[in-house]
Structure formats: C-alpha cells, structure tokens
Amino acid sequence: MERVLLFYEKEDYYDYKDSKSLEGYSIISITKFIHNLSLISELYPETLIVDLSALTEYTTIQSVSERIIYQFKPETILICDKAKQEKLEYELRFIIDRFENINRASFTDKERKITVDTEDENLITKRHRKIIDLDESELEIFFEKFRKRLYGHAKFKDDFEEQVRTFRVFNKLKEHKILSLFLMGESGVGKTEVARTIFDCLQGNKKLAKINFGNYSNEFSLSSLIGSARGYIGSEDGEIFMKVRETDVGVLLIDEFEKSNSALFNYFLEVLESGKMTSSLGEEMDINGFIIVFTSNIPKSDFQKRISPELRSRFDYKCIFTLLSDVDKRKYIEFRAKSIGKKVxxxxxxxxxxxxxxYLISQINVSSYKNMRDINKELKKEFLKFLTAYQNSIDEIDNNTSPQRTGLAKRFLSLFEY
Ligand SMILES: Nc1ncnc2c1ncn2[C@@H]1O[C@H](COP(=O)(O)OP(=O)(O)OP(=O)(O)O)[C@@H](O)[C@H]1O
Ligand SMILES: [Mg+2]
Structure with a gap:
C-alpha cells in the first residue's frame, strides 16, 4: 500500500477536523509520537490521522521521520499544513510515495455532513462504555458490584443508585447530559475510590480518565487543560481531551477540585450544561452520558465560600463522606487479606x-485509624511479620534453605501490590 501525504489549507483545518471526528477519527500531532513511540501501538490505525506539520521544527527531519513514519500502518492517514508543503515534499521524498491536496468537497459539503451526523454520533459515543447504555439487568449487576466494592457510605450508595436511575431517564429525554457528583470529606475515606469503582464496575480495560486540579492552579491552567492557543495547529490538545480519548469508560474524575481557579470553574459550568468539552482550538468532544466525579478535601464550612453558587447548583449531587465505621474497616481488611491469600x-x-x-484482623486496631491508606500501610507491615513467622515455621519443620525458600518473602511482597 502506498503512503500518501495530504495537504490541507490552514483555513480548512477545523472543517476537516470536524468532519473527520464525526467519522470517528482523531488528529494527533507527530510530536506526540516523537515523545512517546509506544503510543503508535496503542492507537487504532483505522481511526488515526497524524499531522506531520510540526516536523519542520526539527533540524533532522529525515532521520526523525524515518524512525517514526515507518512504524505507522500504511492505512494511517497522514496530513500536513500546505504552508509546509515544499519543505516536506523534499525531505520526505524517500518515505512518502505520493503527495496530494485534501479533497475539499469531501468535508465542506454541509449536506453530506448532516446526513452522516446522526449515524456517526453513535460511533463516537460508542467508544466509551456508559451507565446510560446498560440494560436493566446489567444495571442491577453494576449496583450489586458497586455496593460490594465500596465499603461503608450506605446513604451515598442508596442516593447514587437513585441519581443514576433518574439520570438515565432524563438523559434519554435529552434533558440531562452529564451526571455530576461532588464528594467532600476527609482524606482516605473513599472519594476517589468511587470513580475507580464506577470504572471497574463498567468493566473498563484501559485507564480511568483522571485529572488532578491541584496541578492546574496557575493562571495558564485553562490552556494547559484544554489545549494551547489558536495558531498552533497540530500541537497537542489539553490533558483532559487526551485522558477522555484514552479511556474506554464514560467516567471522568476531577480530583482536588477546589485547588483550581475561576476560569476552570466557569469552563466546567459550561461542560455540565452542554455535555460537550470544547478545546481552545474549537474542537468539540461530546461527553453526553458521562458521570463526572469531583472530589475535594475542603471542610463543609468552606464549601459555600470556595465554590460559587452557580457551580454549586449545577452539581447534581453533593455529599460529605464521613469516616468509615470500625465494622466497615474490618470488612475492608478481610477483603484485602482474602485477595492477598488468593494471589498467593x-x-x-x-x-x-x-x-x-x-491474623490481620486481630493485629490491626482499626479504631486508631481514620485514613484507609494508613490501614493499608499497616496491613503491609503486619503481612511482613506474618511472613517472617510463616518462614520460621517451615524452616523449623525442614532445615532446608534452598534459594527458592529464601526468596519467599520477596515473592510474597510483590504479590501484595494491587
Ligand atoms: N470506602 C472505601 N471502600 C473501599 N476502599 C476504600 C474506601 N475508602 C478508602 N479505600 C481505600 O483506601 C485508599 C484511599 O482511598 P481514596 O483514594 O478513595 O481516598 P480519598 O477519599 O480520595 O482521599 P484523598 O482526599 O486523600 O484523596 C483507596 O486506595 C482504597 O483502596
Ligand atoms: Mg482522592
């Protein structure tokens, strides 16, 4: 198969991008692959368009290109800004078989766009497994698993189920685009775990889309989150788009929400309302049907001060997570011990x-811990003690110190990780 490089006019870029994204494609700059070669195998060639424009920024275009371009499957669409045509036609003459202009008629024809619109909307949204797409029996299983995986927080679990059920109805009526949960409470009680659990219960295989707003507290935060300013065509879009594109489940976690600034708050007001995220390049990503979990450590008393009334009223559900009861903490230890036992x-x-x-239940005094992470640390320590005792007991029975036996503790420990 021939490798073809297609040139676009700058003013056509957004139309082309829009029409292609309706067909399920995403355009990614070559710079991303230069920084991370393994990305090539992670993305699907049949929905990938690589923009080579940024190659002209490199002084060794030929060697960079040879290293990268051959690794793309031939069916991957390659595009480039027409302004760079002369340079790239020359530099890539041994790598690319044919140079052509993009056929404008294929994407400026609005009628065609409208007809593909409805079919292809499904194509885009089908990429993520979402709570709105489960049938009734799948939903039952979802809640059953969710309740088991998340310890304590009984009221929240009931409310969450009710929220989801209402959301599914109103989402069908196109009146409710995104289910937003705002979870406050002390550290290590399971706020982030809620999003992880939703992800697992929706059988995510890739990675949970997670953004930590603690990293977005300076004045440039919005542009780093949603992409660089106009003019830098082909440059990377923001972290949030990347994360949503890379996940396979319709859930987005925004940690440490209060750490950010008003520009980001306002951006999210719009996202919750419209069900769409817009990058600074004007690219829209439809996230209708998503659940967004916002978490925050602010105390209840600060909630009103730190979060604007507009935003407050926009969250579908707000909740303060309290500490887990000792009974729940013990259940958690039992669950962890069982899973370690199974792995071993x-x-x-x-x-x-x-x-x-x-052993673990008797050794760990749950009432002295608030944060489940501390319980996890203690579990690790106690597990080590258990191993030493276990090792001594088998050494006593059999005085054999084979290398396999001495490595036991290490091998056990590696199993301890999730
Ligand atoms: N209710 C819970 N059910 C199950 N696991 C939990 C629960 N609470 C905490 N954990 C465990 O403790 C760890 C820490 O919990 P998590 O990350 O959800 O804390 P958090 O409430 O988000 O805290 P922070 O505010 O510090 O981010 C998790 O990895 C999880 O395994
Ligand atoms: Mg957290």
Whole structure:
C-alpha cells in the first residue's frame, strides 16, 4: 500500500477536523509520537490521522521521520499544513510515495455532513462504555458490584443508585447530559475510590480518565487543560481531551477540585450544561452520558465560600463522606487479606488465607485509624511479620534453605501490590 501525504489549507483545518471526528477519527500531532513511540501501538490505525506539520521544527527531519513514519500502518492517514508543503515534499521524498491536496468537497459539503451526523454520533459515543447504555439487568449487576466494592457510605450508595436511575431517564429525554457528583470529606475515606469503582464496575480495560486540579492552579491552567492557543495547529490538545480519548469508560474524575481557579470553574459550568468539552482550538468532544466525579478535601464550612453558587447548583449531587465505621474497616481488611491469600495461592501454590485473615484482623486496631491508606500501610507491615513467622515455621519443620525458600518473602511482597 502506498503512503500518501495530504495537504490541507490552514483555513480548512477545523472543517476537516470536524468532519473527520464525526467519522470517528482523531488528529494527533507527530510530536506526540516523537515523545512517546509506544503510543503508535496503542492507537487504532483505522481511526488515526497524524499531522506531520510540526516536523519542520526539527533540524533532522529525515532521520526523525524515518524512525517514526515507518512504524505507522500504511492505512494511517497522514496530513500536513500546505504552508509546509515544499519543505516536506523534499525531505520526505524517500518515505512518502505520493503527495496530494485534501479533497475539499469531501468535508465542506454541509449536506453530506448532516446526513452522516446522526449515524456517526453513535460511533463516537460508542467508544466509551456508559451507565446510560446498560440494560436493566446489567444495571442491577453494576449496583450489586458497586455496593460490594465500596465499603461503608450506605446513604451515598442508596442516593447514587437513585441519581443514576433518574439520570438515565432524563438523559434519554435529552434533558440531562452529564451526571455530576461532588464528594467532600476527609482524606482516605473513599472519594476517589468511587470513580475507580464506577470504572471497574463498567468493566473498563484501559485507564480511568483522571485529572488532578491541584496541578492546574496557575493562571495558564485553562490552556494547559484544554489545549494551547489558536495558531498552533497540530500541537497537542489539553490533558483532559487526551485522558477522555484514552479511556474506554464514560467516567471522568476531577480530583482536588477546589485547588483550581475561576476560569476552570466557569469552563466546567459550561461542560455540565452542554455535555460537550470544547478545546481552545474549537474542537468539540461530546461527553453526553458521562458521570463526572469531583472530589475535594475542603471542610463543609468552606464549601459555600470556595465554590460559587452557580457551580454549586449545577452539581447534581453533593455529599460529605464521613469516616468509615470500625465494622466497615474490618470488612475492608478481610477483603484485602482474602485477595492477598488468593494471589498467593494462584501464584505460589501455598494456602495461607485461613491463617492470614484472622491474623490481620486481630493485629490491626482499626479504631486508631481514620485514613484507609494508613490501614493499608499497616496491613503491609503486619503481612511482613506474618511472613517472617510463616518462614520460621517451615524452616523449623525442614532445615532446608534452598534459594527458592529464601526468596519467599520477596515473592510474597510483590504479590501484595494491587
Ligand atoms: N470506602 C472505601 N471502600 C473501599 N476502599 C476504600 C474506601 N475508602 C478508602 N479505600 C481505600 O483506601 C485508599 C484511599 O482511598 P481514596 O483514594 O478513595 O481516598 P480519598 O477519599 O480520595 O482521599 P484523598 O482526599 O486523600 O484523596 C483507596 O486506595 C482504597 O483502596
Ligand atoms: Mg482522592
């Protein structure tokens, strides 16, 4: 198959991009691949368009291009700003078989655009598994798993179920685009875990889309979040677009929401309202049907001060997560102990669960911990102690110190990670 490079006129860029995104394509600048070669294998060639314009910024165009372009499947569409045509036609003459102009008629024909609109809308939204797409029995399973995975917070779990059910109805009526949850409360009680759990229960295989607003507290935050300013065609779009594109589940986590500034708050007002995210290049991404989980550590008393009334009223559900009860903390330890036990059995063929679970429960005084992360740390420490005792007991029975045996603790520990 021939490799073709298509040139676009600058003023056509957005029309081309829009029409292609309706067909399910995304345009990514070559610079992204230069920084991260492994991205090539992660993206699907059949929906990928690579913009080569930025190559002219490199002094060694030929060698950079040879390294990268051959790695794309031949069906990957390659495009470039017409202003760079002369330079790239020369530099890429050994790599590209044919140079052509993009056929304007294929995307400036508005009628055609309208006809593909409705079909292709599905194409874009189908990429993410969303709560609105589950049928009734799938939804039942979803809630059952969700309730099991997240410990405590009984009221929240009931409310969440009700929120989701209402959302599904009004979303169908096109009256409610995004379900937004705002979770406050102390550290380590499961706020972020809510988004992780939704992601897992919707069977996400890729990565949860997560943005930490703590990283977006300066004056340039909005442009780094939603892309660089106009004029830099082909440059990277912002983190939020990348994260949403790279995930396979319709949930977005915004951590440390209060750390950001009013520009970002206002941007999100618009997103919640319209169900669309717009990049600074004018690119729109439809996130209708998504759940957005905002988390924050601000105390309840500061909520009114820090979050504007417009925004406050825009969240569908606000909740303060309280500390888990001792009973829930013990259940959590039991769950962790079981999962470690299972891993040990399947990886090393040794059965320790029946001893490990009661050991961990008896050793960890749950009432002295508020943050579940601290309980996790304690679990790790106690597990190490358990291992030492276990090792001593088998060494006593059999005085053999084979290398396999001495490496036991290390191998156990590597299983401890999630
Ligand atoms: N209710 C819970 N159910 C299950 N696991 C939990 C729960 N609360 C905390 N955890 C566990 O503790 C760890 C920390 O929880 P999480 O990240 O949700 O804290 P957080 O409330 O978001 O805290 P922070 O405000 O510091 O971000 C998680 O990895 C999770 O395994
Ligand atoms: Mg968190």
């Amino acid at each position: 059995r399947s990886e090393l063929g040794i059965e320790i669960s029946d001893k490990l679970i009661p």
